Amino acid sequence: MVEQRPFVTVLTHLVLVLGVIAIALPVWITFVAASHDEIRMVQTPLPLWPGTHLWENLTQTLFGTGLSGTQTAPVWLMLTNSLAMAMMIAVGKIAISLLSAFAIVYFKFPFRMACFWLIFITLMLPVEVRILPTFEVVANLGMLNSYWGLSIPLIASATATFMFRQVFLTIPDEMLESARIDGAGPMRFFWDILLPLSRTNIAALFVILFIYGWNQYLWPLLITTDPSMTTIVMSIKQMLEAAEQSPQWNIIMMTALLAMLPPILVVIAMQKLFVQGLTETDK
Protein backbone atom coordinates (compact mmCIF):
# COMPACT_ATOMS: atom_id res chain seq x y z
CA MET A 1 0.00 0.00 0.00
CA VAL A 2 1.51 3.30 -1.02
CA GLU A 3 -1.50 5.47 -0.28
CA GLN A 4 -0.74 8.82 1.35
CA ARG A 5 -3.84 9.61 3.32
CA PRO A 6 -3.32 11.17 6.77
CA PHE A 7 -6.40 9.53 8.24
CA VAL A 8 -5.25 6.05 7.27
CA THR A 9 -1.75 6.78 8.54
CA VAL A 10 -3.04 7.93 11.91
CA LEU A 11 -5.43 5.01 12.19
CA THR A 12 -2.84 2.37 11.34
CA HIS A 13 -0.37 3.89 13.78
CA LEU A 14 -3.03 4.02 16.46
CA VAL A 15 -3.81 0.34 15.99
CA LEU A 16 -0.14 -0.54 16.10
CA VAL A 17 0.49 1.53 19.22
CA LEU A 18 -2.50 -0.02 20.98
CA GLY A 19 -1.22 -3.45 20.02
CA VAL A 20 2.21 -2.70 21.41
CA ILE A 21 0.72 -1.38 24.63
CA ALA A 22 -1.52 -4.42 25.02
CA ILE A 23 1.50 -6.69 24.73
CA ALA A 24 4.09 -4.59 26.52
CA LEU A 25 2.09 -3.31 29.49
CA PRO A 26 1.90 -6.63 31.38
CA VAL A 27 5.62 -7.10 30.83
CA TRP A 28 6.24 -3.59 32.18
CA ILE A 29 4.07 -4.26 35.24
CA THR A 30 6.01 -7.45 35.86
CA PHE A 31 9.26 -5.56 35.64
CA VAL A 32 8.00 -2.81 37.95
CA ALA A 33 6.69 -5.28 40.49
CA ALA A 34 10.01 -7.09 40.46
CA SER A 35 11.81 -3.90 41.43
CA HIS A 36 9.92 -3.01 44.62
CA ASP A 37 10.12 -4.56 48.06
CA GLU A 38 7.50 -6.84 49.50
CA ILE A 39 5.76 -4.19 51.62
CA ARG A 40 5.26 -1.78 48.72
CA MET A 41 3.65 -4.48 46.63
CA VAL A 42 0.77 -5.05 49.04
CA GLN A 43 -0.06 -1.35 49.35
CA THR A 44 -2.41 0.48 47.02
CA PRO A 45 -2.20 2.03 44.54
CA LEU A 46 0.11 -0.40 42.74
CA PRO A 47 3.32 1.25 41.54
CA LEU A 48 3.69 2.05 37.86
CA TRP A 49 7.33 3.12 37.98
CA PRO A 50 10.31 0.96 38.89
CA GLY A 51 11.55 0.91 42.46
CA THR A 52 15.03 0.43 43.83
CA HIS A 53 15.03 -3.16 44.94
CA LEU A 54 15.63 -4.87 41.59
CA TRP A 55 19.07 -6.24 42.38
CA GLU A 56 18.10 -7.31 45.86
CA ASN A 57 15.04 -9.17 44.55
CA LEU A 58 17.13 -10.75 41.83
CA THR A 59 19.70 -12.23 44.18
CA GLN A 60 17.06 -13.30 46.66
CA THR A 61 15.02 -14.99 43.95
CA LEU A 62 17.93 -16.67 42.23
CA PHE A 63 19.96 -17.88 45.16
CA GLY A 64 17.76 -17.46 48.22
CA THR A 65 15.27 -20.02 49.38
CA GLY A 66 12.66 -18.40 47.23
CA LEU A 67 9.46 -17.67 49.08
CA SER A 68 9.88 -17.48 52.80
CA GLY A 69 8.31 -20.33 54.71
CA THR A 70 8.12 -22.79 51.79
CA GLN A 71 10.37 -25.59 50.64
CA THR A 72 10.76 -24.67 47.03
CA ALA A 73 14.06 -25.05 45.24
CA PRO A 74 16.09 -21.94 44.48
CA VAL A 75 15.13 -20.39 41.17
CA TRP A 76 18.53 -20.95 39.54
CA LEU A 77 17.95 -24.67 39.92
CA MET A 78 14.49 -24.35 38.37
CA LEU A 79 16.03 -22.41 35.50
CA THR A 80 18.56 -25.18 35.01
CA ASN A 81 15.80 -27.79 35.07
CA SER A 82 13.72 -25.89 32.56
CA LEU A 83 16.71 -25.32 30.36
CA ALA A 84 17.66 -28.98 30.44
CA MET A 85 14.11 -30.06 29.68
CA ALA A 86 13.61 -27.55 26.86
CA MET A 87 16.97 -28.39 25.30
CA MET A 88 16.39 -32.13 25.51
CA ILE A 89 12.93 -31.78 24.00
CA ALA A 90 14.05 -29.47 21.19
CA VAL A 91 17.23 -31.35 20.29
CA GLY A 92 15.56 -34.74 20.72
CA LYS A 93 12.57 -33.81 18.59
CA ILE A 94 14.80 -32.46 15.83
CA ALA A 95 17.13 -35.46 15.85
CA ILE A 96 14.34 -38.02 15.77
CA SER A 97 12.28 -36.12 13.20
CA LEU A 98 15.27 -35.66 10.91
CA LEU A 99 16.04 -39.36 11.01
CA SER A 100 12.47 -40.50 10.51
CA ALA A 101 11.92 -38.03 7.67
CA PHE A 102 15.18 -39.26 6.12
CA ALA A 103 13.94 -42.84 6.32
CA ILE A 104 10.54 -42.02 4.88
CA VAL A 105 11.80 -39.93 1.98
CA TYR A 106 14.95 -41.75 0.92
CA PHE A 107 14.44 -45.41 1.71
CA LYS A 108 12.16 -48.02 0.24
CA PHE A 109 10.87 -50.40 2.88
CA PRO A 110 7.66 -52.35 3.35
CA PHE A 111 4.75 -50.27 4.70
CA ARG A 112 6.61 -47.04 4.16
CA MET A 113 3.47 -45.01 3.60
CA ALA A 114 1.74 -46.81 6.45
CA CYS A 115 4.58 -45.71 8.73
CA PHE A 116 4.26 -42.18 7.49
CA TRP A 117 0.55 -42.08 8.19
CA LEU A 118 1.01 -43.68 11.60
CA ILE A 119 3.41 -40.89 12.49
CA PHE A 120 1.02 -38.36 11.07
CA ILE A 121 -1.91 -39.72 13.07
CA THR A 122 -0.04 -39.12 16.34
CA LEU A 123 -0.74 -35.43 15.70
CA MET A 124 -4.13 -36.25 17.14
CA LEU A 125 -2.59 -37.67 20.32
CA PRO A 126 -0.79 -34.93 22.23
CA VAL A 127 0.38 -35.64 25.77
CA GLU A 128 -2.86 -34.36 27.27
CA VAL A 129 -4.92 -37.17 25.71
CA ARG A 130 -2.55 -39.95 26.64
CA ILE A 131 -1.61 -38.79 30.11
CA LEU A 132 -2.61 -41.96 31.96
CA PRO A 133 -0.89 -44.57 29.77
CA THR A 134 2.16 -42.38 29.26
CA PHE A 135 2.47 -41.77 32.97
CA GLU A 136 2.17 -45.51 33.57
CA VAL A 137 4.95 -46.25 31.09
CA VAL A 138 7.23 -43.56 32.45
CA ALA A 139 6.60 -44.70 36.02
CA ASN A 140 7.32 -48.34 35.15
CA LEU A 141 10.55 -47.33 33.48
CA GLY A 142 11.55 -45.58 36.70
CA MET A 143 11.84 -42.23 35.04
CA LEU A 144 9.71 -40.21 37.47
CA ASN A 145 11.56 -37.20 38.83
CA SER A 146 14.24 -37.30 36.16
CA TYR A 147 15.18 -35.30 33.10
CA TRP A 148 14.44 -38.37 30.97
CA GLY A 149 10.92 -38.57 32.29
CA LEU A 150 10.44 -34.87 31.68
CA SER A 151 11.60 -34.94 28.08
CA ILE A 152 11.32 -38.36 26.42
CA PRO A 153 7.50 -38.59 26.31
CA LEU A 154 7.39 -35.23 24.58
CA ILE A 155 10.12 -35.93 22.03
CA ALA A 156 8.21 -37.85 19.34
CA SER A 157 6.96 -35.24 16.92
CA ALA A 158 4.75 -35.67 13.89
CA THR A 159 4.86 -32.00 13.01
CA ALA A 160 8.63 -31.83 12.81
CA THR A 161 8.82 -35.13 10.92
CA PHE A 162 6.30 -33.83 8.44
CA MET A 163 8.15 -30.55 8.06
CA PHE A 164 11.49 -32.22 7.41
CA ARG A 165 9.81 -34.56 4.96
CA GLN A 166 8.61 -31.54 3.00
CA VAL A 167 12.07 -29.99 3.17
CA PHE A 168 13.71 -33.17 1.89
CA LEU A 169 11.17 -33.47 -0.91
CA THR A 170 12.23 -30.07 -2.24
CA ILE A 171 15.85 -31.19 -2.52
CA PRO A 172 16.32 -32.37 -6.11
CA ASP A 173 16.92 -36.09 -6.67
CA GLU A 174 20.06 -35.27 -8.59
CA MET A 175 21.65 -34.21 -5.31
CA LEU A 176 21.31 -37.76 -4.02
CA GLU A 177 22.42 -39.25 -7.33
CA SER A 178 25.39 -36.95 -7.49
CA ALA A 179 26.35 -37.95 -3.96
CA ARG A 180 25.96 -41.63 -4.86
CA ILE A 181 28.31 -41.19 -7.80
CA ASP A 182 30.68 -39.36 -5.46
CA GLY A 183 30.61 -42.48 -3.32
CA ALA A 184 28.72 -41.13 -0.31
CA GLY A 185 26.79 -43.77 1.64
CA PRO A 186 23.37 -43.00 3.11
CA MET A 187 24.59 -41.63 6.44
CA ARG A 188 27.34 -39.67 4.75
CA PHE A 189 24.77 -38.14 2.44
CA PHE A 190 22.59 -37.33 5.44
CA TRP A 191 25.43 -35.75 7.34
CA ASP A 192 27.24 -33.93 4.52
CA ILE A 193 24.37 -32.87 2.29
CA LEU A 194 20.96 -33.09 3.95
CA LEU A 195 21.89 -31.58 7.31
CA PRO A 196 23.63 -28.47 5.91
CA LEU A 197 20.81 -27.99 3.42
CA SER A 198 18.17 -28.09 6.18
CA ARG A 199 20.24 -25.87 8.47
CA THR A 200 17.84 -22.93 8.42
CA ASN A 201 14.81 -25.16 8.85
CA ILE A 202 16.46 -26.83 11.81
CA ALA A 203 17.09 -23.41 13.36
CA ALA A 204 13.51 -22.29 12.82
CA LEU A 205 12.20 -25.48 14.30
CA PHE A 206 14.60 -25.25 17.20
CA VAL A 207 13.19 -21.87 18.18
CA ILE A 208 9.63 -23.12 18.05
CA LEU A 209 10.38 -26.36 19.86
CA PHE A 210 12.54 -24.76 22.51
CA ILE A 211 9.69 -22.44 23.43
CA TYR A 212 7.27 -25.36 23.32
CA GLY A 213 9.53 -27.30 25.68
CA TRP A 214 10.15 -24.34 27.93
CA ASN A 215 6.43 -23.65 28.31
CA GLN A 216 5.51 -27.22 29.28
CA TYR A 217 3.33 -27.10 32.35
CA LEU A 218 1.01 -30.06 32.72
CA TRP A 219 3.48 -32.85 32.08
CA PRO A 220 6.23 -31.64 34.44
CA LEU A 221 3.56 -31.09 37.06
CA LEU A 222 2.57 -34.75 36.86
CA ILE A 223 5.94 -36.34 36.54
CA THR A 224 7.89 -34.47 39.23
CA THR A 225 7.20 -34.57 42.93
CA ASP A 226 10.70 -33.81 44.10
CA PRO A 227 11.12 -30.02 44.59
CA SER A 228 14.62 -30.21 43.10
CA MET A 229 13.09 -31.22 39.75
CA THR A 230 10.61 -28.33 39.60
CA THR A 231 10.64 -26.31 36.40
CA ILE A 232 10.31 -22.56 36.51
CA VAL A 233 6.98 -22.40 34.66
CA MET A 234 5.39 -24.76 37.19
CA SER A 235 6.86 -22.90 40.11
CA ILE A 236 5.21 -19.57 39.33
CA LYS A 237 1.83 -21.14 39.82
CA GLN A 238 2.98 -22.94 42.94
CA MET A 239 4.33 -19.72 44.42
CA LEU A 240 0.95 -18.08 44.02
CA GLU A 241 -0.65 -20.85 45.99
CA ALA A 242 2.00 -20.94 48.69
CA ALA A 243 0.15 -21.78 51.82
CA GLU A 244 -1.01 -19.44 54.52
CA GLN A 245 0.43 -16.17 53.40
CA SER A 246 -0.24 -13.41 50.98
CA PRO A 247 1.68 -13.79 47.73
CA GLN A 248 5.15 -12.19 47.67
CA TRP A 249 4.64 -10.37 44.43
CA ASN A 250 8.14 -9.00 44.12
CA ILE A 251 9.64 -12.50 44.17
CA ILE A 252 6.94 -14.03 41.98
CA MET A 253 7.27 -11.31 39.38
CA MET A 254 11.03 -11.61 39.37
CA THR A 255 10.63 -15.34 38.77
CA ALA A 256 8.23 -14.61 35.92
CA LEU A 257 10.74 -12.18 34.47
CA LEU A 258 13.48 -14.78 34.66
CA ALA A 259 11.18 -17.35 33.07
CA MET A 260 10.62 -15.07 30.09
CA LEU A 261 14.27 -14.44 29.49
CA PRO A 262 15.63 -17.67 27.89
CA PRO A 263 12.97 -17.94 25.16
CA ILE A 264 13.58 -14.29 24.30
CA LEU A 265 17.33 -14.87 24.11
CA VAL A 266 16.82 -17.89 21.87
CA VAL A 267 14.55 -15.95 19.54
CA ILE A 268 16.95 -13.01 19.36
CA ALA A 269 19.99 -15.20 18.80
CA MET A 270 18.38 -17.23 16.04
CA GLN A 271 16.17 -14.59 14.49
CA LYS A 272 18.01 -14.39 11.19
CA LEU A 273 18.12 -18.13 10.64
CA PHE A 274 14.54 -18.43 11.88
CA VAL A 275 13.20 -16.07 9.24
CA GLN A 276 15.32 -17.68 6.53
CA GLY A 277 14.08 -21.11 7.54
CA LEU A 278 10.45 -20.12 7.24
CA THR A 279 10.72 -18.14 4.03
CA GLU A 280 13.65 -19.48 2.03
CA THR A 281 12.64 -21.80 -0.77
CA ASP A 282 15.82 -21.79 -2.80
CA LYS A 283 17.72 -25.01 -2.37
Added chain:
Amino acid sequence: MAQIHLKTLTKSYGDTQVLHHVAGDIEDGEFVVIVGPSGCGKSTLLRMIAGLETVTSGEVWIGDRSVNDLEPANRDIAMVFQNYALYPHMTVAQNMAYGLKIRKLPKAEINRRVREAAEILEITDYLDRKPRQLSGGQRQRVAMGRAIVRDPQVFLFDEPLSNLDAKLRVQMRLEIRKLQQRLGVTSIYVTHDQVEAMTLGDRLMVLNGGYVEQFGTPVELYQRPASIFVAGFIGSPAMNFLPAQADGTGLTLANGAVVGFSGGQAGAVILGVRPETLVPDVDGPLRVAVDLTEHLGATTLVHGCLEGTQSEIVASLPGMVMVDSGAVLGFSAPVEALHLFDAKTQKRL
Protein backbone atom coordinates in the same frame (compact mmCIF):
# COMPACT_ATOMS: atom_id res chain seq x y z
CA MET B 1 39.84 -45.30 -20.49
CA ALA B 2 37.52 -48.07 -21.38
CA GLN B 3 35.15 -49.57 -23.86
CA ILE B 4 31.51 -49.91 -22.98
CA HIS B 5 29.42 -52.85 -24.10
CA LEU B 6 25.67 -52.79 -23.88
CA LYS B 7 24.35 -56.33 -24.15
CA THR B 8 20.64 -56.53 -25.03
CA LEU B 9 19.60 -54.19 -22.27
CA THR B 10 15.95 -53.93 -21.38
CA LYS B 11 14.19 -51.88 -18.77
CA SER B 12 10.65 -52.21 -17.52
CA TYR B 13 8.66 -50.36 -14.93
CA GLY B 14 6.04 -52.89 -13.93
CA ASP B 15 4.36 -53.90 -17.18
CA THR B 16 5.63 -50.98 -19.22
CA GLN B 17 8.77 -51.73 -21.11
CA VAL B 18 10.71 -48.54 -21.78
CA LEU B 19 13.85 -49.99 -23.39
CA HIS B 20 13.86 -52.90 -25.83
CA HIS B 21 17.02 -54.92 -26.37
CA VAL B 22 19.42 -52.03 -26.62
CA ALA B 23 22.80 -53.26 -27.80
CA GLY B 24 25.95 -51.52 -28.91
CA ASP B 25 29.69 -51.28 -28.39
CA ILE B 26 31.37 -48.02 -27.59
CA GLU B 27 35.07 -47.79 -28.33
CA ASP B 28 37.75 -46.52 -26.01
CA GLY B 29 37.89 -42.73 -26.17
CA GLU B 30 34.83 -42.46 -28.36
CA PHE B 31 32.20 -39.73 -27.96
CA VAL B 32 28.78 -41.29 -28.41
CA VAL B 33 25.61 -39.22 -28.37
CA ILE B 34 22.30 -40.83 -27.50
CA VAL B 35 19.63 -38.79 -29.20
CA GLY B 36 15.88 -39.05 -29.53
CA PRO B 37 12.63 -37.26 -28.77
CA SER B 38 11.58 -36.84 -25.14
CA GLY B 39 10.29 -40.02 -23.59
CA CYS B 40 12.30 -42.29 -25.87
CA GLY B 41 14.27 -43.77 -22.97
CA LYS B 42 17.59 -42.06 -23.60
CA SER B 43 18.00 -40.71 -20.08
CA THR B 44 16.96 -44.05 -18.64
CA LEU B 45 19.63 -45.76 -20.71
CA LEU B 46 22.28 -43.34 -19.47
CA ARG B 47 21.15 -43.77 -15.87
CA MET B 48 21.38 -47.54 -16.26
CA ILE B 49 24.98 -47.15 -17.40
CA ALA B 50 25.61 -44.86 -14.44
CA GLY B 51 23.99 -47.32 -12.05
CA LEU B 52 21.24 -44.99 -10.93
CA GLU B 53 18.60 -47.30 -12.42
CA THR B 54 18.55 -51.06 -12.12
CA VAL B 55 18.86 -53.20 -15.22
CA THR B 56 15.80 -55.38 -15.93
CA SER B 57 17.70 -57.74 -18.20
CA GLY B 58 20.91 -57.70 -20.19
CA GLU B 59 24.30 -56.47 -19.10
CA VAL B 60 26.38 -53.30 -19.00
CA TRP B 61 30.12 -53.79 -19.35
CA ILE B 62 32.60 -51.03 -18.63
CA GLY B 63 36.14 -52.04 -19.50
CA ASP B 64 36.45 -55.76 -18.91
CA ARG B 65 33.87 -56.22 -16.20
CA SER B 66 30.12 -56.38 -15.92
CA VAL B 67 28.96 -53.53 -13.72
CA ASN B 68 25.32 -54.56 -13.32
CA ASP B 69 25.66 -55.11 -9.61
CA LEU B 70 28.10 -52.32 -8.84
CA GLU B 71 27.15 -49.12 -7.03
CA PRO B 72 27.56 -45.95 -9.13
CA ALA B 73 30.60 -44.97 -7.07
CA ASN B 74 32.38 -48.21 -7.95
CA ARG B 75 31.83 -48.01 -11.69
CA ASP B 76 34.58 -45.46 -12.23
CA ILE B 77 32.30 -43.00 -13.99
CA ALA B 78 31.51 -39.32 -13.63
CA MET B 79 28.23 -37.74 -14.52
CA VAL B 80 27.18 -34.20 -15.42
CA PHE B 81 23.53 -33.53 -14.70
CA GLN B 82 21.09 -31.28 -16.52
CA ASN B 83 20.60 -29.05 -13.47
CA TYR B 84 24.29 -29.49 -12.51
CA ALA B 85 23.38 -30.90 -9.06
CA LEU B 86 26.09 -28.89 -7.35
CA TYR B 87 25.99 -28.99 -3.56
CA PRO B 88 24.70 -25.48 -2.77
CA HIS B 89 26.32 -25.22 0.65
CA MET B 90 29.84 -26.05 -0.53
CA THR B 91 32.25 -23.80 -2.37
CA VAL B 92 33.30 -24.63 -5.90
CA ALA B 93 36.51 -26.20 -4.63
CA GLN B 94 34.66 -28.26 -2.03
CA ASN B 95 32.16 -29.37 -4.63
CA MET B 96 34.94 -30.65 -6.83
CA ALA B 97 36.85 -32.23 -3.96
CA TYR B 98 33.92 -33.98 -2.30
CA GLY B 99 34.14 -37.26 -4.21
CA LEU B 100 37.90 -37.41 -3.73
CA LYS B 101 37.54 -36.70 -0.02
CA ILE B 102 35.18 -39.64 0.31
CA ARG B 103 37.68 -41.81 -1.52
CA LYS B 104 40.18 -40.71 1.14
CA LEU B 105 42.77 -39.33 -1.24
CA PRO B 106 45.58 -37.42 0.43
CA LYS B 107 44.88 -33.70 0.84
CA ALA B 108 47.78 -32.60 -1.33
CA GLU B 109 46.62 -34.84 -4.17
CA ILE B 110 43.05 -33.51 -3.91
CA ASN B 111 44.28 -29.92 -4.04
CA ARG B 112 46.50 -30.66 -7.01
CA ARG B 113 43.68 -32.25 -8.98
CA VAL B 114 41.18 -29.52 -8.15
CA ARG B 115 43.63 -26.84 -9.20
CA GLU B 116 44.45 -28.69 -12.40
CA ALA B 117 40.82 -29.11 -13.37
CA ALA B 118 40.09 -25.50 -12.47
CA GLU B 119 42.87 -24.37 -14.76
CA ILE B 120 41.62 -26.50 -17.65
CA LEU B 121 38.15 -25.02 -17.24
CA GLU B 122 39.34 -21.52 -16.37
CA ILE B 123 37.41 -21.36 -13.12
CA THR B 124 40.40 -20.80 -10.81
CA ASP B 125 39.00 -17.40 -9.79
CA TYR B 126 35.75 -18.86 -8.56
CA LEU B 127 37.11 -21.67 -6.41
CA ASP B 128 36.00 -20.02 -3.17
CA ARG B 129 32.54 -19.03 -4.33
CA LYS B 130 29.29 -20.79 -3.65
CA PRO B 131 27.36 -22.16 -6.66
CA ARG B 132 24.57 -19.61 -6.23
CA GLN B 133 27.05 -16.81 -6.91
CA LEU B 134 27.85 -18.24 -10.34
CA SER B 135 26.14 -17.85 -13.69
CA GLY B 136 24.67 -20.79 -15.56
CA GLY B 137 27.74 -21.25 -17.75
CA GLN B 138 30.09 -21.13 -14.77
CA ARG B 139 28.01 -23.69 -12.89
CA GLN B 140 28.18 -25.87 -15.95
CA ARG B 141 31.96 -25.66 -15.85
CA VAL B 142 32.04 -26.54 -12.18
CA ALA B 143 29.87 -29.56 -12.86
CA MET B 144 32.36 -30.64 -15.50
CA GLY B 145 35.23 -29.91 -13.16
CA ARG B 146 33.66 -32.23 -10.64
CA ALA B 147 33.67 -34.92 -13.30
CA ILE B 148 37.24 -34.24 -14.42
CA VAL B 149 38.90 -34.36 -10.98
CA ARG B 150 37.67 -37.87 -10.50
CA ASP B 151 39.73 -38.97 -13.51
CA PRO B 152 37.10 -41.56 -14.48
CA GLN B 153 37.00 -44.16 -17.23
CA VAL B 154 33.73 -42.78 -18.59
CA PHE B 155 32.03 -39.38 -18.69
CA LEU B 156 28.25 -39.39 -18.74
CA PHE B 157 26.40 -36.22 -19.75
CA ASP B 158 22.66 -35.92 -19.21
CA GLU B 159 21.47 -32.99 -21.37
CA PRO B 160 24.06 -30.73 -19.77
CA LEU B 161 23.42 -27.73 -21.99
CA SER B 162 19.65 -27.51 -22.00
CA ASN B 163 19.54 -24.96 -19.17
CA LEU B 164 21.79 -22.50 -21.00
CA ASP B 165 20.82 -19.82 -23.48
CA ALA B 166 21.33 -20.45 -27.17
CA LYS B 167 24.61 -18.59 -27.60
CA LEU B 168 26.25 -20.08 -24.54
CA ARG B 169 25.06 -23.50 -25.58
CA VAL B 170 26.97 -23.31 -28.85
CA GLN B 171 30.08 -22.14 -27.04
CA MET B 172 29.91 -24.81 -24.31
CA ARG B 173 29.22 -27.45 -26.94
CA LEU B 174 32.53 -26.68 -28.59
CA GLU B 175 34.31 -26.65 -25.25
CA ILE B 176 32.92 -30.01 -24.23
CA ARG B 177 34.07 -31.47 -27.53
CA LYS B 178 37.56 -29.98 -27.22
CA LEU B 179 37.85 -31.10 -23.64
CA GLN B 180 36.82 -34.63 -24.50
CA GLN B 181 39.34 -34.81 -27.33
CA ARG B 182 42.04 -33.48 -25.08
CA LEU B 183 41.35 -35.88 -22.21
CA GLY B 184 40.45 -38.77 -24.49
CA VAL B 185 37.90 -40.16 -22.06
CA THR B 186 35.10 -42.37 -23.37
CA SER B 187 31.96 -40.26 -23.19
CA ILE B 188 28.25 -40.78 -23.52
CA TYR B 189 26.10 -37.73 -24.03
CA VAL B 190 22.33 -37.58 -23.99
CA THR B 191 20.42 -34.88 -25.80
CA HIS B 192 17.20 -34.30 -27.67
CA ASP B 193 18.82 -31.65 -29.86
CA GLN B 194 19.85 -33.14 -33.20
CA VAL B 195 22.24 -30.29 -34.02
CA GLU B 196 24.06 -30.84 -30.75
CA ALA B 197 24.14 -34.55 -31.49
CA MET B 198 25.49 -34.13 -35.02
CA THR B 199 28.22 -31.69 -34.00
CA LEU B 200 29.40 -33.48 -30.88
CA GLY B 201 29.25 -37.17 -31.54
CA ASP B 202 31.74 -39.50 -33.13
CA ARG B 203 28.75 -41.76 -33.38
CA LEU B 204 25.05 -41.28 -32.69
CA MET B 205 22.61 -43.75 -31.22
CA VAL B 206 19.12 -42.74 -32.28
CA LEU B 207 16.46 -44.00 -29.89
CA ASN B 208 12.75 -44.00 -30.56
CA GLY B 209 10.14 -45.50 -28.27
CA GLY B 210 12.77 -47.57 -26.48
CA TYR B 211 14.20 -49.09 -29.67
CA VAL B 212 17.55 -48.28 -31.24
CA GLU B 213 16.64 -46.95 -34.68
CA GLN B 214 20.21 -46.57 -35.86
CA PHE B 215 23.71 -46.42 -34.43
CA GLY B 216 26.31 -44.83 -36.66
CA THR B 217 28.41 -41.80 -37.53
CA PRO B 218 26.66 -38.48 -38.21
CA VAL B 219 27.50 -38.78 -41.92
CA GLU B 220 26.05 -42.29 -42.14
CA LEU B 221 22.90 -41.16 -40.40
CA TYR B 222 22.53 -38.25 -42.76
CA GLN B 223 23.37 -40.10 -45.95
CA ARG B 224 21.85 -43.48 -45.28
CA PRO B 225 19.15 -43.16 -42.62
CA ALA B 226 17.93 -46.61 -41.66
CA SER B 227 14.31 -45.62 -41.16
CA ILE B 228 11.82 -42.86 -41.77
CA PHE B 229 12.22 -41.82 -38.14
CA VAL B 230 15.96 -41.27 -38.42
CA ALA B 231 15.58 -39.59 -41.80
CA GLY B 232 13.07 -37.14 -40.37
CA PHE B 233 14.97 -36.59 -37.13
CA ILE B 234 18.41 -35.88 -38.53
CA GLY B 235 18.81 -32.81 -40.70
CA SER B 236 17.12 -29.46 -40.64
CA PRO B 237 14.80 -28.61 -42.30
CA ALA B 238 13.51 -32.18 -42.13
CA MET B 239 13.43 -34.55 -45.09
CA ASN B 240 10.37 -34.51 -47.37
CA PHE B 241 8.36 -37.71 -47.51
CA LEU B 242 6.13 -38.55 -50.47
CA PRO B 243 4.05 -41.72 -50.82
CA ALA B 244 4.72 -43.45 -54.14
CA GLN B 245 4.27 -46.69 -56.06
CA ALA B 246 7.41 -48.43 -57.26
CA ASP B 247 7.45 -50.77 -60.27
CA GLY B 248 11.15 -51.48 -60.65
CA THR B 249 11.88 -48.76 -63.18
CA GLY B 250 10.34 -45.67 -61.66
CA LEU B 251 8.27 -44.19 -58.86
CA THR B 252 4.75 -42.98 -59.51
CA LEU B 253 3.79 -40.18 -57.10
CA ALA B 254 0.27 -39.52 -55.86
CA ASN B 255 -0.33 -36.91 -58.56
CA GLY B 256 0.78 -39.26 -61.33
CA ALA B 257 4.22 -37.75 -61.84
CA VAL B 258 6.95 -40.30 -62.43
CA VAL B 259 10.41 -40.06 -60.90
CA GLY B 260 13.04 -42.19 -62.56
CA PHE B 261 14.50 -44.70 -60.14
CA SER B 262 15.93 -48.07 -60.96
CA GLY B 263 15.62 -50.51 -58.15
CA GLY B 264 14.29 -53.97 -57.56
CA GLN B 265 11.48 -52.97 -55.22
CA ALA B 266 7.89 -52.92 -56.25
CA GLY B 267 4.78 -51.85 -54.36
CA ALA B 268 3.93 -49.07 -51.93
CA VAL B 269 6.96 -47.08 -50.83
CA ILE B 270 7.77 -43.73 -49.24
CA LEU B 271 10.12 -41.52 -51.17
CA GLY B 272 12.38 -39.36 -49.03
CA VAL B 273 14.24 -36.40 -50.41
CA ARG B 274 16.14 -33.78 -48.46
CA PRO B 275 15.16 -30.12 -49.02
CA GLU B 276 18.76 -29.15 -49.79
CA THR B 277 19.09 -31.76 -52.60
CA LEU B 278 16.16 -30.36 -54.56
CA VAL B 279 17.29 -28.44 -57.63
CA PRO B 280 15.03 -26.06 -59.58
CA ASP B 281 14.30 -27.68 -62.91
CA VAL B 282 11.55 -26.45 -65.21
CA ASP B 283 10.94 -29.95 -66.51
CA GLY B 284 11.48 -31.60 -63.11
CA PRO B 285 9.02 -34.30 -62.04
CA LEU B 286 8.39 -32.70 -58.64
CA ARG B 287 6.01 -29.84 -59.27
CA VAL B 288 5.44 -27.76 -56.14
CA ALA B 289 2.61 -25.27 -55.56
CA VAL B 290 4.34 -22.65 -53.40
CA ASP B 291 2.58 -21.40 -50.22
CA LEU B 292 5.29 -19.47 -48.52
CA THR B 293 8.97 -18.59 -48.70
CA GLU B 294 11.34 -17.95 -45.81
CA HIS B 295 14.49 -15.93 -46.40
CA LEU B 296 17.24 -16.97 -44.04
CA GLY B 297 19.96 -14.96 -45.76
CA ALA B 298 22.27 -17.67 -46.99
CA THR B 299 19.38 -19.88 -48.02
CA THR B 300 15.75 -19.55 -48.96
CA LEU B 301 13.20 -22.08 -47.79
CA VAL B 302 10.35 -22.66 -50.20
CA HIS B 303 7.30 -24.28 -48.57
CA GLY B 304 4.54 -25.79 -50.64
CA CYS B 305 2.59 -28.89 -51.61
CA LEU B 306 3.18 -31.40 -54.34
CA GLU B 307 0.88 -30.14 -57.07
CA GLY B 308 -2.53 -31.80 -56.87
CA THR B 309 -1.89 -33.42 -53.47
CA GLN B 310 -1.70 -32.49 -49.79
CA SER B 311 1.89 -33.75 -49.36
CA GLU B 312 3.99 -30.91 -48.02
CA ILE B 313 7.38 -30.21 -49.55
CA VAL B 314 10.16 -27.91 -48.43
CA ALA B 315 13.00 -26.95 -50.72
CA SER B 316 16.12 -25.21 -49.50
CA LEU B 317 17.68 -23.06 -52.20
CA PRO B 318 21.01 -21.27 -51.92
CA GLY B 319 20.97 -17.47 -51.86
CA MET B 320 17.98 -15.15 -52.07
CA VAL B 321 15.31 -16.48 -54.38
CA MET B 322 12.12 -14.56 -55.02
CA VAL B 323 9.08 -16.73 -55.56
CA ASP B 324 5.47 -15.59 -55.60
CA SER B 325 3.14 -17.64 -53.47
CA GLY B 326 0.76 -19.56 -55.73
CA ALA B 327 3.45 -20.13 -58.34
CA VAL B 328 4.21 -23.67 -59.40
CA LEU B 329 7.88 -24.59 -59.53
CA GLY B 330 9.47 -27.68 -60.94
CA PHE B 331 12.19 -29.51 -59.00
CA SER B 332 14.29 -32.54 -59.59
CA ALA B 333 16.78 -34.36 -57.42
CA PRO B 334 19.77 -36.54 -58.33
CA VAL B 335 19.04 -40.23 -58.07
CA GLU B 336 21.67 -40.76 -55.38
CA ALA B 337 19.84 -38.25 -53.17
CA LEU B 338 16.61 -40.26 -53.20
CA HIS B 339 15.83 -42.43 -50.20
CA LEU B 340 13.29 -45.22 -50.42
CA PHE B 341 11.47 -46.59 -47.41
CA ASP B 342 9.02 -49.43 -47.09
CA ALA B 343 5.56 -47.92 -46.51
CA LYS B 344 4.68 -50.63 -43.98
CA THR B 345 7.84 -51.26 -41.95
CA GLN B 346 9.13 -47.69 -42.35
CA LYS B 347 12.58 -49.20 -42.89
CA ARG B 348 15.02 -48.26 -45.59
CA LEU B 349 14.82 -50.31 -48.79
